[in-house]
Amino acid sequence: MVKTTVPRDEYMMQGHVACQGCGATIAMRYVLKALGDNTIMTIPACCWAVIPGVWPQHSLKVPLLYTAFEVTGAALSGIEAALKAKGQDDEINVLGFAGDGGTADIGLQALSGMAERGTNALYVMYDNEAYMNTGIQRSGSTPFGAWTTTTPVGKKKEWKTEFKKSVAEIMVAHRIPYVATASIAFPEDLYAKVQKAKSIKGPKFIQIFSSCPTGWKHSPDITVEVARKAVLSHMFPLYEVENGVYKISQKPKPIPVKEYLKLQGRFRYLDEEAIEKIQEHVDREWELLLKKEEFTQSL
Amino acid sequence: MRDKPYKPKTWKELPYATITDVPSTFNNTGTWRTVKPVIDYDKCISCMICWKFCPDVAISIVPNPKEGAKFDEVPKIDYFFCKGCGICAHECPVKAIDMVQEESK
Amino acid sequence: MKLTLTGNQSNAWGVKLARVQVVAAYPITPQTTIVEELAEFAANGELDTQYIKVESEHSAMAAVIAAENTGVRTYTASSSHGLALMHEMLHWAAGARLPIVMGAVNRAMGPPWNIWADHTDTISQRDTGWMQFYVESNQEVLDTIIQAYKVAESKDVMLPAMAIEDAFILSHTVETVEIPDQELVDEFLPPYDPPEYLNPKDPKGFGSLVMPDFYMEFRYLMYKAQEAARKRIREVTKEYAEIFGRDYHGLVEEYRTEDADVVMVGAGTMISTARDVVDKLRSEGHKIGLVKLRVFRPFPYEEIQEIAKRVEVMGVMDRSFTHGYGGAMFNEVKAAVYNTDARPKMKNYLIGIGGRDVTAKMLEDTFRNALKVREHGLDEEIMWVDLKGGE
Numbered sequence: 001m002v003k004t005t006v007p008r009d010e011y012m013m014q015g016h017v018a019c020q021g022c023g024a025t026i027a028m029r030y031v032l033k034a035l036g037d038n039t040i041m042t043i044p045a046c047c048w049a050v051i052p053g054v055w056p057q058h059s060l061k062v063p064l065l066y067t068a069f070e071v072t073g074a075a076l077s078g079i080e081a082a083l084k085a086k087g088q089d090d091e092i093n094v095l096g097f098a099g100d101g102g103t104a105d106i107g108l109q110a111l112s113g114m115a116e117r118g119t120n121a122l123y124v125m126y127d128n129e130a131y132m133n134t135g136i137q138r139s140g141s142t143p144f145g146a147w148t149t150t151t152p153v154g155k156k157k158e159w160k161t162e163f164k165k166s167v168a169e170i171m172v173a174h175r176i177p178y179v180a181t182a183s184i185a186f187p188e189d190l191y192a193k194v195q196k197a198k199s200i201k202g203p204k205f206i207q208i209f210s211s212c213p214t215g216w217k218h219s220p221d222i223t224v225e226v227a228r229k230a231v232l233s234h235m236f237p238l239y240e241v242e243n244g245v246y247k248i249s250q251k252p253k254p255i256p257v258k259e260y261l262k263l264q265g266r267f268r269y270l271d272e273e274a275i276e277k278i279q280e281h282v283d284r285e286w287e288l289l290l291k292k293e294e295f296t297q298s299l
Numbered sequence: 300m301r302d303k304p305y306k307p308k309t310w311k312e313l314p315y316a317t318i319t320d321v322p323s324t325f326n327n328t329g330t331w332r333t334v335k336p337v338i339d340y341d342k343c344i345s346c347m348i349c350w351k352f353c354p355d356v357a358i359s360i361v362p363n364p365k366e367g368a369k370f371d372e373v374p375k376i377d378y379f380f381c382k383g384c385g386i387c388a389h390e391c392p393v394k395a396i397d398m399v400q401e402e403s404k
Numbered sequence: 405m406k407l408t409l410t411g412n413q414s415n416a417w418g419v420k421l422a423r424v425q426v427v428a429a430y431p432i433t434p435q436t437t438i439v440e441e442l443a444e445f446a447a448n449g450e451l452d453t454q455y456i457k458v459e460s461e462h463s464a465m466a467a468v469i470a471a472e473n474t475g476v477r478t479y480t481a482s483s484s485h486g487l488a489l490m491h492e493m494l495h496w497a498a499g500a501r502l503p504i505v506m507g508a509v510n511r512a513m514g515p516p517w518n519i520w521a522d523h524t525d526t527i528s529q530r531d532t533g534w535m536q537f538y539v540e541s542n543q544e545v546l547d548t549i550i551q552a553y554k555v556a557e558s559k560d561v562m563l564p565a566m567a568i569e570d571a572f573i574l575s576h577t578v579e580t581v582e583i584p585d586q587e588l589v590d591e592f593l594p595p596y597d598p599p600e601y602l603n604p605k606d607p608k609g610f611g612s613l614v615m616p617d618f619y620m621e622f623r624y625l626m627y628k629a630q631e632a633a634r635k636r637i638r639e640v641t642k643e644y645a646e647i648f649g650r651d652y653h654g655l656v657e658e659y660r661t662e663d664a665d666v667v668m669v670g671a672g673t674m675i676s677t678a679r680d681v682v683d684k685l686r687s688e689g690h691k692i693g694l695v696k697l698r699v700f701r702p703f704p705y706e707e708i709q710e711i712a713k714r715v716e717v718m719g720v721m722d723r724s725f726t727h728g729y730g731g732a733m734f735n736e737v738k739a740a741v742y743n744t745d746a747r748p749k750m751k752n753y754l755i756g757i758g759g760r761d762v763t764a765k766m767l768e769d770t771f772r773n774a775l776k777v778r779e780h781g782l783d784e785e786i787m788w789v790d791l792k793g794g795e
Contacts (some may be wrong), residue, residue: 139365313625315599
């Protein structure tokens with residue numbers, strides 16, 4: 001038998017209706033590989049509310065509660081409470097799988113509530129950096145410089161003028177036992193992080209960088225390459241925070257952010273000045289992350 | 300889950316709530332494809348990177364039909380599902396996958 | 405056992421007797437004392453429930469939806485702005501066919517801020533697919549919670565229900581309440597047995613996208629469920645009366661309507677006072693009766709049509725203002741009768757808005773006004789009762 005770097009079991013079925021080259025499906029595939037089928041999942045409005053298929057179709061080997069846009073955190077608390085009432089809370093994993101809009105913006109309150117209440121569940125934010133299911137509108141998680149349909153650049157060059165909100169850091173501030181970032185380009189790391197989250201009791205949060213050919217305007221074949229270069233350029237660092245202690249998962253010698261940006265149509269309007277601004281921001285954030293890692297080691 | 304697709308004709312055949320129980324594996328998403336990945340098994344090193352990154356779970360690991368080959372297992376593309384995104388070809392470290400234009404039938 | 409309880413305590417007692425497994429709630433006046441009482445029950449081990457302290461009413465409803473979908477009996481409670489914040493999830497609960505029961509304590513909507521009795525909050529949720537029971541006494545609060553679970557969880561219904569009590573008049577006012585025996589309640593209301601739930605051993609999706617080819621049919625199923633509920637409410641109320649000795653007469657309770665020429669239709673606490681006013685006017689020889697709209701959803705059109713055949717005037721009292729042509733209850737009563745042969749005059753009385761006390765005097769004036777309609781015909785269709793300065 002050929003050795004694979006991740007287990008062969010699949011819990012995401014074929015025939016789902018995601019776009020060609022969808023990063024969010026790779027995220028789902030590996031999250032479920034790590035959690036297994038003894039899991040109850042909830043998904044709010046987002047791409048993944050459509051990907052499983054139109055009624056009566058289902059493309060996941062776990063039970064799925066579809067719910068409203070802003071309530072993933074509350075739904076997790078509800079599922080957990082019901083499992084406690086049935087005495088099944090120790091055996092069944094509870095998973096929320098939500099997009100960046102449903103997490104960073106409209107669902108932030110319920111997520112905060114779920115974390116503060118100590119709900120024993122894993123919240124996965126698959127981050128494709130805009131409201132993709134409604135057709136590429138900017139979210140709080142859209143990076144500086146990106147074209148979206150609500151930051152349409154135009155003659156006035158009005159791309160997204162604010163930097164990406166760090167939901168992972170917001171979750172660290174909730175003092176929950178486990179926060180991590182992961183990427184579809186590094187499935188082994190993603191798998192290991194979900195496995196670790198599974199072993200920890202309490203609220204867990206993992207933000208998975210999931211490239212989107214449709215919204216980012218790149219060809220579908222480079223989905224993984226784009227995600228990889230986000231990590232290699234320090235645009236999206238991979239790290240975990242266990243009980244407040246930071247651990248950077250990999251510290252690549254950075255490639256220029258330009259190498260990442262130029263792959264995507266959403267950044268094609270950027271001038272040198274804007275690219276320089278992004279580079280400075282990314283360098284500063286990376287320094288900050290290194291300091292956090294250093295500073296929290298003694299905790 | 301049901302073992303075959305389910306096409307109700309009237310409201311009387313519906314479940315009381317919108318509960319989904321037909322596996323998506325009846326969906327022929329292969330019809331979306333305009334370019335088709337073709338594996339050159341002479342080049343393939345069975346690293347399974349294509350399998351690993353397939354967003355559609357359209358690549359499976361199967362016993363190598365070639366007797367006495369170097370690898371006992373090889374990746375196999377299921378064209379019923381493959382949407383032709385090309386990630387497999389792009390990620391292949393030995394360029395063993397070609398993207399071939401689909402022809403009209 | 406008899407206890408002196410506020411309406412809200414009585415509500416919590418109903419929840420306890422129904423052995424609710426998950427509660428999620430958020431404070432809002434005048435509902436708060438329900439969830440305080442439930443928190444005490446849970447903390448003392450008197451109620452074996454998982455209590456989720458959510459960060460908003462919206463999340464309260466979302467959490468009980470998720471819990472109920474996981475296969476357990478759930479409860480929440482709210483009022484006014486909290487109920488309005490839940491609006492999206494009220495649709496979700498009904499559309500997902502989850503038999504959640506909630507305590508709704510009627511309170512006016514702001515602005516201006518006002519925490520007193522007014523039905524606008526629940527009336528505004530009439531289109532969500534929830535059943536609505538408007539209760540009259542603290543005893544009825546408790547009894548209705550138990551009955552509501554039984555109706556809601558019926559396999560041919562599977563719809564959520566609100567037990568609705570007026571702010572302060574019931575919620576914070578003490579009355580004697582008979583507490584039914586737990587064993588009898590257990591027999592009446594067996595443990596929740598959901599036909600489908602989130603189960604890893606049988607992984608299905610709940611609430612997916614439905615295309616226009618079947619969305620309408622799923623809505624039609626909800627209509628059929630409301631129709632089934634009208635039958636179930638009558639049966640369950642009857643069964644409850646046989647076991648516990650208190651009869652709430654199904655969807656509509658009539659008081660002294662047998663030979664009435666004029667009937668007054670209303671809901672909630674005004675009904676208790678109205679009974680006395682009917683007695684007084686009867687003693688003067690007026691043939692007047694009272695119709696208590698106990699259930700507004702499903703709407704009791706059959707009962708209303710039957711009453712309309714027998715009377716000359718129907719006065720409908722709405723304790724809400726919904727910015728339409730007359731109150732919502734008035735409009736539905738009128739609509740139910742329009743295509744029948746019955747032709748009673750119908751007049752709408754907007755009364756007790758924003759917690760204005762609905763006094764016996766005010767009701768007497770209103771009822772006499774309806775009697776006048778019988779003698780002199782309809783002068784105006786809609787009247788604001790006790791409006792300072794008049795219309």
